[in-house]
Amino acid sequence: MHPLDDTIVAIASPPGGAARGIVRMSGPQVRTCIEAVFRMEDNAEPPHCTTPTVVAGSIRLDGIASELPCDLYLWPNRKSYTGGPVAEIHTLGSRPLLEALLRTLCTVGARLAEPGEFTLRAFLAGKVDLTQAEAVLGVINAADPHQLDVALAQLAGGLARPLHELRESLISLLAHLEAGFDFAEEDLPFITTEQLDEQLADAERAVAKLVEQTASRSETSAEIRVVIVGLPNAGKSSLFNTLARDADALVSEHPGTTRDYLTAELDFDGVKCQLVDTAGMVTKNTSGSIEEAARAASVQQSRLADVQIVCLDSTDSPGDRPADQFGVNGGVVRIVVLTKIDLPNGCDVPGAILTSGVTGEGLDELRGAIRRTVLATVKSGAEVVVGTAARCRESLRMADASLNRARQIVASDGGEELVAAEIRVALDELGKVVGAVYTDDVLDRIFSRFCIGK
Numbered sequence: 001m002h003p004l005d006d007t008i009v010a011i012a013s014p015p016g017g018a019a020r021g022i023v024r025m026s027g028p029q030v031r032t033c034i035e036a037v038f039r040m041e042d043n044a045e046p047p048h049c050t051t052p053t054v055v056a057g058s059i060r061l062d063g064i065a066s067e068l069p070c071d072l073y074l075w076p077n078r079k080s081y082t083g084g085p086v087a088e089i090h091t092l093g094s095r096p097l098l099e100a101l102l103r104t105l106c107t108v109g110a111r112l113a114e115p116g117e118f119t120l121r122a123f124l125a126g127k128v129d130l131t132q133a134e135a136v137l138g139v140i141n142a143a144d145p146h147q148l149d150v151a152l153a154q155l156a157g158g159l160a161r162p163l164h165e166l167r168e169s170l171i172s173l174l175a176h177l178e179a180g181f182d183f184a185e186e187d188l189p190f191i192t193t194e195q196l197d198e199q200l201a202d203a204e205r206a207v208a209k210l211v212e213q214t215a216s217r218s219e220t221s222a223e224i225r226v227v228i229v230g231l232p233n234a235g236k237s238s239l240f241n242t243l244a245r246d247a248d249a250l251v252s253e254h255p256g257t258t259r260d261y262l263t264a265e266l267d268f269d270g271v272k273c274q275l276v277d278t279a280g281m282v283t284k285n286t287s288g289s290i291e292e293a294a295r296a297a298s299v300q301q302s303r304l305a306d307v308q309i310v311c312l313d314s315t316d317s318p319g320d321r322p323a324d325q326f327g328v329n330g331g332v333v334r335i336v337v338l339t340k341i342d343l344p345n346g347c348d349v350p351g352a353i354l355t356s357g358v359t360g361e362g363l364d365e366l367r368g369a370i371r372r373t374v375l376a377t378v379k380s381g382a383e384v385v386v387g388t389a390a391r392c393r394e395s396l397r398m399a400d401a402s403l404n405r406a407r408q409i410v411a412s413d414g415g416e417e418l419v420a421a422e423i424r425v426a427l428d429e430l431g432k433v434v435g436a437v438y439t440d441d442v443l444d445r446i447f448s449r450f451c452i453g454k
């Protein structure tokens with residue numbers, strides 16, 4: 001665990017040349033450090049302010065002859081990001097200059113910050129809870145506008161607020177139960193069985209809602225899987241290679257070329273997804289053969305798909321293009337593509353995107369359709385950032401199980417002490433989610449994923 005009583009400093013602006021660069025510091029020595037490098041325009045000392053202040057001035061750095069103009073932002077007390085004194089020096093965005101400033105500040109009492117240490121301090125000072133700290137990470141790493149919306153909503157308390165309310169109501173319920181234990185011989189219940197059951201049921205519903213909010217598609221990634229399916233030789237691998245640009249799936253005129261599945265990461269202007277090429281789905285009975293294994297793998301991939309690109313060969317006769325046979329997946333969204341339209345072909349398929357790998361026709365339309373579909377699919381996914389979702393799932397499940405057991409105990413008149421014990425377990429688990437209950441290794445795991453300066 002990092003100490004809290006020293007002063008940390010880091011470059012807070014991203015690497016690379018920019019008009020403005022920011023060095024941020026936090027800790028008790030902020031003022032001393034600032035006084036060592038900063039002068040106001042009239043050569044006066046930095047102001048002794050009691051509220052957040054911004055002043056113009058200049059900095060003098062070791063080994064650099066001229067003074068550099070800068071703005072100093074000062075948060076002198078608890079009303080800051082970290083909950084302690086914070087200063088930011090906004091100056092020219094030159095990396096060597098910012099590094100010189102960092103070195104100078106380290107010689108006058110600051111030390112280099114670890115990744116995420118500013119946000120860790122904010123958490124330890126009670127400024128943000130763990131879900132909000134992770135939302136900061138979500139905002140930094142957001143890959144598209146929807147992920148940004150989700151992270152900002154979480155940062156604003158979208159998860160913290162309902163969790164806080166739920167914990168408050170369980171704490172007050174526990175207090176009522178415990179008050180009843182102290183006055184057990186008076187035979188006057190502080191809370192009736194009906195009220196107890198009702199409040200536990202309310203809590204259960206609140207946990208179910210939180211579980212729904214954190215339901216994300218996978219433990220490690222909320223990435224959308226776009227799977228290309230179709231009959232052998234339909235042009236799937238050709239499409240895969242074109243969409244993934246530098247992919248090199250085997251393409252040949254022999255049906256059954258692709259035997260396993262291949263994946264590639266796609267990024268359409270910040271909208272990311274995973275593209276999967278599968279083996280052609282043979283319809284005849286191929287039991288025990290390699291075709292059967294390939295077919296099984298394709299069926300499995302198409303079931304895992306969030307979006308299917310159903311690839312139909314425009315030179316096949318209409319009866320050979322069964323668009324509905326490629327795996328059953330209730331929630332899947334389909335984009336139907338008719339390939340090889342540069343060749344003389346039969347009839348059209350209503351709603352299909354017409355493409356040719358030879359002339360390039362229809363490929364931009366297809367990219368646009370994938371992008372829109374992925375964006376729409378992401379929207380129905382998790383409502384919290386992926387890191388939080390993965391971390392919270394187990395705790396919410398345990399809290400739910402405890403509340404459920406508590407209700408069963410109430411129903412079977414099993415004793416209020418046991419109900420109270422289950423509520424305590426639920427409270428502990430919910431406490432882990434917000435960080436009211438935490439261990440150092442949990443904090444290390446969360447904050448080490450941050451960048452330095454945040």
Ligand SMILES: Nc1nc2c(ncn2[C@@H]2O[C@H](COP(=O)(O)OP(=O)(O)OP(=O)(O)O)[C@@H](O)[C@H]2O)c(=O)[nH]1
Nearest residue numbers: 232233234235236237238252253256257258280357
């Ligand atoms: N003229 C033309 N030929 C194409 C087009 N797309 C694919 N082909 C040809 O069709 C044949 C099959 O293409 P693939 O991309 O290997 O088809 P596939 O669906 O991956 O085939 P399997 O992996 O065997 O299921 C190859 O000879 C390609 O060159 C196209 O748009 N126009």
Ligand SMILES: [Mg+2]
Nearest residue numbers: 236237257258
């Ligand atoms: Mg193929």
